[in-house]
Amino acid sequence: MKNILIEKAWRGADRCKNCAIRHLVLFSDLDHQDFDRIHHPIDDIDYEPGSWIYHQGDEMPFVYTIRSGLIKLIQHLPNGDRRIVRLLRQGDLAGLESLNGQNADHDAVTLDHVSVCRIPRSVIKTLQRDTPNLHDALIKRWQKALSGADSWITKLSTGNAKQRVARLLLLLDQASTDDSFFLPTREDMGAMLGVTTESASKATAEFKRQNWLKALSHNRAWIDTDELQRQFD
Amino acid sequence: MKNILIEKAWRGADRCKNCAIRHLVLFSDLDHQDFDRIHHPIDDIDYEPGSWIYHQGDEMPFVYTIRSGLIKLIQHLPNGDRRIVRLLRQGDLAGLESLNGQNADHDAVTLDHVSVCRIPRSVIKTLQRDTPNLHDALIKRWQKALSGADSWITKLSTGNAKQRVARLLLLLDQASTDDSFFLPTREDMGAMLGVTTESASKATAEFKRQNWLKALSHNRAWIDTDELQRQFD
DNA sequence: CGCGCAATTGAGTTATATCAAATACGGTGG
């Protein structure tokens, strides 16, 4: 199993104050006073592609806020089947269940190079008591996760295989800033959509033939959003 | 369209203090002081089966905490397809998205006789500021909704039709207090599982033939949990 | 008792899964 690339541990929250992407992560709205209340180490961790951040069933002393990269959350069934139930990207939180003392609901596996801040739940608990701003940030994240979960069901688990693949590509494209986006392996696409690897492959191959999808590199692609939307939405 | 049965509006929060099921609903952990901070009317509303509580896209000035009964949340796709993405029961919250000022993500439709407390979001917002207990209650509800959404994907949208129906019955049974549980229409089962009405019907009919499922009345049933689990989990 | 809706059943069609093989691709070492 691949593992952690770099771990920069540091005491206190001084670097949080000056974090270049603070506006995107959990602590966006905290003020200097708030940071002074943080007395536990917040680690800044980088993972290489394919790393496990945590496993389903693990005890969860941490919440992870994603600075960059893409993470899949995998859930296993008793019979061995597994589904990818969510993708997390910059600004999202992983391991929310830790805030209620639950064990991990999923495997969290990196698709990309991923950089996260690992925040002890005690920090969240403490700040939560006194800083309404963090509350709001948490509530927003939670709400976003929930409505994302709903879309996952209606858009990605409904309709035939081609529709599902098309909707997945549109979602991935939408989430991207530039005009290219992350193209998952066909196996992962299948696990997201509840279809086989082959079905995911057949759909993507067909889209390529129609010139609705162009592979730009190993795992980056471009799509004709208008056409895919017209055909499948 | 069927509609509201009874609406008992009242000022203040006096009745909340004495609510018989307060330990199950959102305000379980509030104290007397907290209730005195409530200055907007909380309505106590009953709906008959098949009523719309709100529609996807509606503006949402309220959150609903469910006192009794069962509610389905329906989400529509542009092409007209629709999925039931969640079921809500006693203690759950409907319309959480209102807390972020968003419009309704779903149609909320009653399956049962349903009784709810309709709480203006301003009440939540105000209390949230000062009462950590309400925070915790909200976070717990949110977390529950989210992990429920994940199960919905892995258990109810994965595997063949019979497996899905079996897992749905197991979930419904699990949520019930006595040994009978609410048996949805085949159409609703289909909308929850992403299969056709006929497929849902064929699976349930088969389970009846095997004596793994017995209909007790119109929409109540019993299952042999051990056997369904052994066969399909 | 009969009406209307829901559930069941069956036959035929289609989409997807399954199984197997061939091709493309990225990464590695010479």
Next chain:
DNA sequence: CCACCGTATTTGATATAACTCAATTGCGCG
């Protein structure tokens, strides 16, 4: 830089499960 290897992807043939359409049965309610 090229050749090779292992893995991912694509493709095809077949089997199977689900959908579609239509008809029948069952059930609750007036």
